[in-house]
Amino acid sequence: MLKRHNKMKETDFYSLENKIKTFVPGISLDCVVFGYQDRSLHILLLKCRNTDVWALPGGFLPANSEMEEEACNILEERTGAKNIYLTQFYTFSSLKRGWNCNELSAKTFRLARSIWPKEFLPTFDLWFNQRFISTAFVALVDAKKVTPTPDFISEACLWVPVKELPQLILDHGVIIKKALEYLRTRINYLPIGKELLDEKFTMIDLQVLYEAILGKQLDRGNFYRKIMKLNMLKRHEKLMTGAQNKAPYLYSIDNKVYDQLIINGIGFI
Amino acid sequence: MLKRHNKMKETDFYSLENKIKTFVPGISLDCVVFGYQDRSLHILLLKCRNTDVWALPGGFLPANSEMEEEACNILEERTGAKNIYLTQFYTFSSLKRGWNCNELSAKTFRLARSIWPKEFLPTFDLWFNQRFISTAFVALVDAKKVTPTPDFISEACLWVPVKELPQLILDHGVIIKKALEYLRTRINYLPIGKELLDEKFTMIDLQVLYEAILGKQLDRGNFYRKIMKLNMLKRHEKLMTGAQNKAPYLYSIDNKVYDQLIINGIGFI
DNA sequence: ACTTATTATGTTTATTTGACACAATAAAGG
DNA sequence: CCTTTATTGTGTCAAATAAACATAATAAGT
Numbered sequence: 265m266l267k268r269h270n271k272m273k274e275t276d277f278y279s280l281e282n283k284i285k286t287f288v289p290g291i292s293l294d295c296v297v298f299g300y301q302d303r304s305l306h307i308l309l310l311k312c313r314n315t316d317v318w319a320l321p322g323g324f325l326p327a328n329s330e331m332e333e334e335a336c337n338i339l340e341e342r343t344g345a346k347n348i349y350l351t352q353f354y355t356f357s358s359l360k361r362g363w364n365c366n367e368l369s370a371k372t373f374r375l376a377r378s379i380w381p382k383e384f385l386p387t388f389d390l391w392f393n394q395r396f397i398s399t400a401f402v403a404l405v406d407a408k409k410v411t412p413t414p415d416f417i418s419e420a421c422l423w424v425p426v427k428e429l430p431q432l433i434l435d436h437g438v439i440i441k442k443a444l445e446y447l448r449t450r451i452n453y454l455p456i457g458k459e460l461l462d463e464k465f466t467m468i469d470l471q472v473l474y475e476a477i478l479g480k481q482l483d484r485g486n487f488y489r490k491i492m493k494l495n496m497l498k499r500h501e502k503l504m505t506g507a508q509n510k511a512p513y514l515y516s517i518d519n520k521v522y523d524q525l526i527i528n529g530i531g532f533i
Numbered sequence: 534m535l536k537r538h539n540k541m542k543e544t545d546f547y548s549l550e551n552k553i554k555t556f557v558p559g560i561s562l563d564c565v566v567f568g569y570q571d572r573s574l575h576i577l578l579l580k581c582r583n584t585d586v587w588a589l590p591g592g593f594l595p596a597n598s599e600m601e602e603e604a605c606n607i608l609e610e611r612t613g614a615k616n617i618y619l620t621q622f623y624t625f626s627s628l629k630r631g632w633n634c635n636e637l638s639a640k641t642f643r644l645a646r647s648i649w650p651k652e653f654l655p656t657f658d659l660w661f662n663q664r665f666i667s668t669a670f671v672a673l674v675d676a677k678k679v680t681p682t683p684d685f686i687s688e689a690c691l692w693v694p695v696k697e698l699p700q701l702i703l704d705h706g707v708i709i710k711k712a713l714e715y716l717r718t719r720i721n722y723l724p725i726g727k728e729l730l731d732e733k734f735t736m737i738d739l740q741v742l743y744e745a746i747l748g749k750q751l752d753r754g755n756f757y758r759k760i761m762k763l764n765m766l767k768r769h770e771k772l773m774t775g776a777q778n779k780a781p782y783l784y785s786i787d788n789k790v791y792d793q794l795i796i797n798g799i800g801f802i
Numbered sequence: 803a804c805t806t807a808t809t810a811t812g813t814t815t816a817t818t819t820g821a822c823a824c825a826a827t828a829a830a831g832g
Numbered sequence: 833c834c835t836t837t838a839t840t841g842t843g844t845c846a847a848a849t850a851a852a853c854a855t856a857a858t859a860a861g862t
Contacts, residue, residue: 508861
C-alpha cells in the first residue's frame, strides 16, 4: 500500500513550475480524507521527505478550476480514485498559520526550499513565503479502492488512525480536529455508509463505523432494529470467514432510499 | 433607521484607494446579518446607488487582519455595533460568480465603474475585474441596537424580511440561501435567543423566532414547558402593552446556563 | 455433538413528542 | 365590579422513541 518516490524526477519541477504560473495566488486547498479500515477511522496523510512531520494532501487552485474540481484532482493524484465524495467545511486563514508558526513547519519549509531547484527559487519564495488562506474539504473514500501515492514533497502516503495522529505541519492538526467535529455533527446528513464502506459490508462494520465517528458504544440490537427500519439496506450472501460460527450476512446500500434519507437527515443522533 | 449618503465624499475614494493597496488580492468577505423584527426574521441589505439591485454587506481582507476581525469591522461600519456575534459558514468560489454572471451584476458593475474616479480606474479594474473568492459569515444581531449605514456604493442600508428578498448582485441570493440553511441546521448550537433578541423579551417572541428559523409552527404549551425545563431563562417584570389582557412576562437569558447548553446543543430539533 | 457468534425479536421502563384542553390570572374598558 | 381578552401554567393522553437487557433459533466449523 505504501509507495515511495525517494528520487524526485526533474520533470516534476518543470511541470509544477508551469502549473504555478496559473495558480490563484494566496489560496490553497487541503483535504481531510477519511477511510475506514481494520474497524477504525483513518485519515490519509503524507510523510514529508527526510522528516517525521506529516501533512494533509493539498494543493493550489488553478485560475480556471472550481475548488471542488481541483480538490477532486488532488485526491485523484493521491489515491488513483475518481469521483471521490467531498464537501467543503471550513476556510482557514489565521495570520498565525504560516510556515514560521512552529519549529516543525519551519523545518519542513527549509527542507522543501533546499530540495527546490535553484533556478525556481523565486517561484518558491513567491508561493511559500506569503500568507496562505486554505479552504479545507472533507472526503469520504472506500479505503480498499485506493492506492495512496506520495507527492513530490513527501516520501510516503499512508492511512493513519485518527486515534494515533503524528506531528503535523502548519495548522493541519487544527484542520483535522475541525473535520472530525464536522463529521460527527453532520453524521445524519453525510453519506457515511455509502462512501466509507466497501460495496458489501456486515452489520457490525456499519455499527463500528458509527461508533468510531460518534465516539461512543451503541447497543447492537437497537442499532440493528433502527437501521433495518430505515429500509436502506439490501441483504446479500453471507461472509464466510472460516470461523466456527454462523457467518454474518453481507449488506449493501440501497442508493435510491439512502440518498433520500440523508437529505432530511438519517436521524442517528 | 435609514440613512442616505447620496453625495459621495471624495475622501472616501482616497481612503479606499489607500486601503486597497493593503488588501489580500482575490479575497472578499460577505456577511449575512440576521435580525429579528416585527415578529419576523430579517437580513441587512444594501441598496446599490441608482439601481434596484441589492447586496450583502462585505469588503476585502487587509493583509494584516484576521478574517473574523475584518468581518467584525465591516459590520461595525454598517451597524455601529461592536462585538457582533459572527461565524464563518462557507467559502464561495465558483468561476461563474463574477460581475458578468448576470445582467443585474453587470449593470451594477458598470455603475460602480462609472462612479469611480478616473485616476483610480486601474485599481478598480485590478480589483473588480478578476476572479473573486468570498468567505461568507453569518452574523446575529439585536436589530434594536443597530443603526444601518450605507457604504460608498450604496444609497440605503435596510432590514429586509427573508420572505421578501429583492434582486441581488452576483451570487448573493445563493449565499443567503446557504446561510438560512446553516441557521436552520445549526439552530441547536447557535446563540439564537441571546444574540437576536432584545435583552428582555416575551415567551411568544422567543417562540416566533424559533418558528421563523425552523419554518414551522410550534405548540405554545409544549414550547413553554421545553424552554422552562432547560432553566435558561430569568423572569422579570411584565410588559405593559395597554391591551386589555394579562400582560406577558419579560424574560432574559441566563448566560451561564445558556452558554453551556449550546455547547452540546439545545436539543430543539 | 459441541462451541461459538450471528440474527432477529422480545421485554420493560423511562422519556419525549404532538395535539389538545382548561382553569386561574390579570389588564383594561365600561 | 363586571366583562372581555390574552397570558400562563398545567393537565391529559396516545403514540413514538430510547436505553438497557434478554433470549432463542440459526448455522459454521471442529
